[in-house]
Amino acid sequence: MMDSDVLHLPAPAKLNLMLRIVGRRKDGYHLLQTVFQFIDHCDWITLRRRSDGVIRLVNPLPTVPEDQDLTVRAAKLLRKFTGIGYGVEIEIEKNLPMGGGLGGGSSDAATALLGLNVLWRTGLSLQDLMVLGLQLGADVPVFINGRSTWAEGVGEVLTPLDLPEPWFVVLVPGCHVSTAQIFSAPNLTRNNKPITISDFLAGQQENHCLPVVSELYPEVRAALCGLGRFAHAKLTGTGACVFAAFAEEADARAAVAALEREWLVFFARGRNRSALHRALKLA
Numbered sequence: 224m225m226d227s228d229v230l231h232l233p234a235p236a237k238l239n240l241m242l243r244i245v246g247r248r249k250d251g252y253h254l255l256q257t258v259f260q261f262i263d264h265c266d267w268i269t270l271r272r273r274s275d276g277v278i279r280l281v282n283p284l285p286t287v288p289e290d291q292d293l294t295v296r297a298a299k300l301l302r303k304f305t306g307i308g309y310g311v312e313i314e315i316e317k318n319l320p321m322g323g324g325l326g327g328g329s330s331d332a333a334t335a336l337l338g339l340n341v342l343w344r345t346g347l348s349l350q351d352l353m354v355l356g357l358q359l360g361a362d363v364p365v366f367i368n369g370r371s372t373w374a375e376g377v378g379e380v381l382t383p384l385d386l387p388e389p390w391f392v393v394l395v396p397g398c399h400v401s402t403a404q405i406f407s408a409p410n411l412t413r414n415n416k417p418i419t420i421s422d423f424l425a426g427q428q429e430n431h432c433l434p435v436v437s438e439l440y441p442e443v444r445a446a447l448c449g450l451g452r453f454a455h456a457k458l459t460g461t462g463a464c465v466f467a468a469f470a471e472e473a474d475a476r477a478a479v480a481a482l483e484r485e486w487l488v489f490f491a492r493g494r495n496r497s498a499l500h501r502a503l504k505l506a
C-alpha cells in the first residue's frame with residue numbers, strides 16, 4: 224500500500240441507517256439524529272508527496288472544477304493550518320455515485336486529510352482532523368473518526384456504536400437528489416420527537432426525508448419498490464440511493480443478480496471500522 228512518499232488509500236461509502244429531523248437552528252440548518260455505518264465499496268485516492276508546495280489533482284472529475292474538489296480543498300486546509308511546505312499530486316479513482324447519499328465527496332476529503340497527515344508528517348490527532356474536516360462538510364468528521372456512529376446536532380456530536388455487519392444491497396437510481404432542495408421543501412417534517420439509541424436499536428429507523436424525496440423523484444420510488452421485493456428498502460441520507468440489509472451473502476447476491484437486469488446495483492459488507500482506518504492500521 225505505501226512506500227515513503229506515496230499512499231494509495233480507500234475512501235469508503237457510508238449508509239444512513241436512519242435519519243430523523245428534530246429541529247432547526249436559527250441559521251436554517253436542520254438538527255438531525257442519524258446513524259452512519261460504512262460499507263466496503265470505495266473510491267481510491269493516490270497521494271504523491273511533492274517537495275515544491277504545489278497541490279494538484281491529476282484527474283479532476285468532469286463536473287467539479289479542480290479547486291472545488293473536496294480532496295484539493297482538504298489538502299489546502301491542512302497545509303494552511305499546519306504551515307507545512309510540502310505539496311501533493313492527488314489522483315482519484317471514482318467508484319461512488321455522486322450526490323447519491325453515499326458520502327463519496329466527504330469520504331474523499333477525509334481520506335485526503337488522514338493520508339496527508341501521514342505523508343506530510345504533520346502529526347495532528349484524529350480530534351484535530353475532525354475539527355478541520357467539519358469546515359469541509361457536516362459528514363467529514365464521521366469519515367475521519369472511522370467508526371459506526373450515532374450522530375446528533377448537524378452531525379457533529381458523535382457517539383460510536385457497535386452494530387451488526389450485514390451485507391447491503393445498494394441500488395443507484397439514475398437521478399441526482401439535491402440535499403439543499405430536500406431541506407428547503409415546505410412539506411418536510413421538521414419537529415419530530417427525538418429518540419434514544421435504544422429506540423433505534425429496537426427498530427425505530429425511519430428516514431424523515433423519504434416522503435419528500437419519493438414525492439419529487441419517481442426514480443427513487445421505483446427503486447424502493449424494486450429492492451422492496453427482496454427485503455425492507457430504505458433511503459440513505461437525502462438519497463438518491465436506496466439499500467437493504469441481508470444477513471446472508473448468498474441472499475444479497477441473489478437479489479443483485481435479479482435486479483442488475485434493470486438497475487445499477489452493487490452489494491458490499493457493512494463495517495463498524497472504515498476501510499480507511501483498517502488500511503492505515505489505526506487503533
Ligand SMILES: C[C@@](CO)(OP(=O)(O)O)[C@H](O)COP(=O)(O)OP(=O)(O)OC[C@H]1O[C@@H](n2ccc(N)nc2=O)[C@H](O)[C@@H]1O
Pocket residue numbers: 239251252253254255257323324325326360361362377378402403404406459460461462
Ligand atoms: C443530511 C446528510 C446525512 O448524511 O445527507 P447526505 O448529503 O449524506 O445525503 C448530510 O449530513 C448532509 O450534509 P452536508 O454535506 O452538510 O450537506 P450539504 O450538501 O452541504 O447541504 C446542502 C444544504 O442543505 C441544507 N442542510 C444540510 C444539512 C443539514 N443538517 N441541514 C440543512 O438544512 C443547508 O441548506 C445546506 O446548505
Ligand SMILES: Nc1ncnc2c1ncn2[C@@H]1O[C@H](COP(=O)(O)OP(=O)(O)O)[C@@H](O)[C@H]1O
Pocket residue numbers: 284286287291292293294315320321322323324325326327328329330331332460462463
Ligand atoms: N471528490 C469529490 N467527490 C464527489 N463529490 C465532490 C468531490 N468534491 C466535491 N464534490 C461535490 O460534492 C457534492 C456531493 O457529493 P457526494 O458526497 O458524492 O454526495 P452525497 O453528499 O449525496 O453523498 C457533489 O455533487 C460535488 O459537487
